[in-house]
Amino acid sequence: MTKARSALNGAARDGAVRIEEAGLQGMLTLRGDFEDARFRAAAEAAAGGAPFPERRRISRKGERALLWMSPDELLVLLPWAEADAAAAEAARALDGVHHLAVNVSDARAMFRIIGAGAREALAKGAPVDLSRQAFGPGDLRRTRMGQLAVAFWQEDGEPETFGLICFRSVAQYAFDALCVAAREDSLPRAL
């Protein structure tokens, strides 16, 4: 059996902030009617009991999380090895309900941007107001970074940590772009 490998195999670089590829990360796409109680229950179950997220928010429970991606789409973060089983379980729970539950773990790459000033590094590439007042812990945004479609969110706690996902095929570009954005002495001093 071949060994699973994430897009950049956990590459990391320390600059003004730390950029690291998250390694193997389980991700499920769940689409359906957010008003449907069965859909909501199945989503929360797949995320290990994380509450259903508010619009453009992430809700986390341990290493699992639910990300609000669009008015009819969620992304579930979970351990890589459990993604297939969770997708099957969600499909079983939603039998008869119009839905989509797919394991997209190996189609995506995930990064973490860690350190004071992480938001400044992200803001260089994304047309988003990333001031503390406008974007705080638990907030999520799908947008572009350079020319890439990405989604990023801020995790709770210190130091300032952002998660970012993009398509696997552009992982190297995303990593390089983040590393350039996070070069030493390239971030505003007054943080």
Added chain:
Amino acid sequence: MLQLTCPCCGATGEETEFHPGGEAHLRRVGPGASDEAFAGYMFTRKNPKGVHFERWRHVYGCGKWFHVARCTATLEVFGSYRADVTAPPPEILARIAQRRPGWRLEDWTGESAPGEDVDGGQGA
């Protein structure tokens, strides 16, 4: 640069996060229409200087289509609204009336009376 707010996900972004979808509220003719009428539906587009209604897609964001009312001369955005209506909703028209006194929807549609085709905002 346009600053648009997606009514589906509530995110505000500048225009590079979106993709334009052309003139809004086109009405298809046919299948029994004359060639001339069909060609008009297919190819003839308004090109107003001033208030305009357009379709946009939040292509880098939630992926949904929606409508935008804006001014082509000043790039002022009067508002955005859901995709599944066939005419601008009253709150958008009220906002335009406030900002552009004297403007009438019939000026834009080219019809003698405003269309009463809004499906009540409920969609299908």
